[in-house]
Amino acid sequence: MALPSWAPAEIDLSKPSAARVYDYYLGGSHNFEVDRNQADEAIRQWPDLPKIMQENRGVLRRAVRYCVSNGIRQFLDIGSGIPTVGNVHEVAQRADPRCRTAYVDVDSIAVAHSRAMLADNRLTTVVQADMRYPDQILHDPDVRRLIDFDEPVAVLMLAVLHFVSDEDDPQDITRYYRDALVPGSMLAISHATFEGQPERALAHSELYRRTGTPMWWRSKAEILGMFGDFELVEPGLVWFGQWRPDPEDEVDTDPQRATGYAGVGVKR
Template sequence: MERPNWAPGELDLTVPSTARVYDFYLGGSHNFAVDRAQARQAIEQWPLLPAALRANRAFLRRAVRFCVDQGIRQFLDIGSGIPTVGNVHEIAQAADPECRIVYVDVDPIAVAHSRAMLAGNERTAVIQADLRKPGDVLESPELTGLLDLSQPTAVLFVAVLHFVPDADDPAGLVRRYLDAVPPGSYLVLSHGSSEGAPRQAAEHEDLYQRTGTQIWMRSHERVLTYFGDCELLPPGLVQMTQWRPEPEDEFFGPPEQLSGFTGVGYKA
């Protein structure tokens, strides 16, 4: 396989990447044959999967616009993947070019893509770090040089916490990041769940495990705990298409079969 000039030399192009698989589901071009093979296998098991991920991206769009409307001009996107079609900087800066966005991902290929795509955008930065080490993220010069965390900030955990095992305490990790931002900040969160399509979700978990990346689908009750002391804004923690839908949203399928929950919390 020919290695693109942006790909780090140590990157193994024979191993699928979660970020690149997600890019494929969204119709992006930043993926390789190994990623497409895993994605197609998953789609065979769960035909609604691409629709679910597009629904998640539509939620991201609505939530970011909402935050901008509330006066937020800083975004910290944890586990951002590849900032392909319709990502945070595009949405936020279209509403206000002054918005500043820091993307964080542990995947070197997602980071390489991100830096190449965002070159020249001085109001964005990319950090390669493990979200399970909040200190590394919050103290990184890329973040401190761009964001002022004494000011209200939107902290995003969109479709990432289901890759964090229980042993690493996802709720505690969210709390660590929220502790670093002041009142007036927002938490934007989405999470995969087995509710609605338990068989397909179980097969999806098994596929990810067999390809080297584990995924943990969690219940509505469990995901709700991640909001901690934040005020969960209406309509609450709901299926992806049910969080403040807009007339222009496409129809993604029955909400309960998309197997994911979304919500936005306010830090008072």
Template sequence: MALPSWAPAEIDLSKPSAARVYDYYLGGSHNFEVDRNQADEAIRQWPELPKIMQENRGFLRRAVRHCVSKGIRQFLDIGSGIPTVGNVHEVAQRADPDCRTAYVDVDSIAVAHSRAILADNKRTTVVQADMRYPDQILHDPDVRRLIDFDEPVAVLMLAVLHFVSDEDDPAGIARFYREALVPGSMLAISHATFEGQPDRALAHSDLYRRTGTPMWWRSKEEIRSMFGEFVLAEPGLVWFSQWRPDPEDVVDTDPHRTTGYAGVGTKP
């Protein structure tokens, strides 16, 4: 097939990409048949999945607006995927055009897509790096060009820590980033949980192994520990849709239809 202009030449269309599958759930256009096939299979197992992913994206928008309202003008989005409509830089720059965003992802496909999409936005950068090696990200020259770590920064880890194995110590990784930030900095996390639908979570984990990005589902207590000493903003760590919903939002409080917790904390 002829590749669109945004697609990197080295793209492998024999395997689905977790980033492009997520893009499809959100109604984006940066995906291919192999991605849509996996997503459709997942939806057959779990019909609420697109709604859940959209709720996570809704949390992203509200979290970014909250950070800007607290004076944050710098964002480090780790595990950013493909920056489709309504992503960090758009939300932040709509609130203040001076906001800067550094996107980081380990997936070369997502990075290539992102660089093509963001080529004309000088207040963004895209870095290919593995979040398991925070020192490399925090000292990357492109990140440092945009982000001043002597000033407050918002670090976003949305729907990414559940792709880090227990062996790789996700709580320890989050702690490394927290320790690099000055007081007043903020941390936003959303994370999949098995609480509510353990049987479906197991089936979904099997499906994600096909993308080369297996998932680890964690408890609310485990997810809360990733914030460390950061003070959680009200209402704390809650289901995606429960975190400071907009007036027009539909808030789903049924754990049997929800698969993740979300929260935002500030460094004291």
């Protein structure tokens, strides 16, 4: 098949991509049949999935606004995925045009399209890197050109840490990033959990093994540990929709429907 202009030539269309599947859930157009087939199968198993992904996207928007309202003007978005409406730099620069954003993703499709879309935005950069190797990201010249780690930074790890295996130790990985930040910095995390719907979580895990990016569903206690000694802001670590919802948001408080936790911590 003829590839669109945003797709790198080396793309492998034999397997679905987690980033492209997520794009499809959000109503994006940067996905292929192999991705849509997996997403549709997942939705048949779990009809609420598009809503869940949109709730996670809502966490991103609200967390970015919260960070800007508390004086942060630079963002490091790790596991940024494929850009869709309401991305970090759009939300941040709407609040303050001086805000700077460094996007990081391991997926070549996500990086290629991000670079094409943001080519004319001098307050953003896009880096292809693996979050499991913090040194590479924190010392990347493009990241350093844009982000001053002597000033507060908001590090966003939204819907990405559940793709890090227990063997790779996500708590140790987040500690490395936390240690690189000065007081006043913030860490935003959203993470899938099995606690609300364990049977569906197991079936969903089987699907994601096909993408080459399997998922690890974790407990609230495990996710809390990723914040280390950062102080969680109100309302703490809660279901996606419960994290500082906007007045017009419909908040589902049924714990049997919960699929993920979200929170923001600040370094004191």
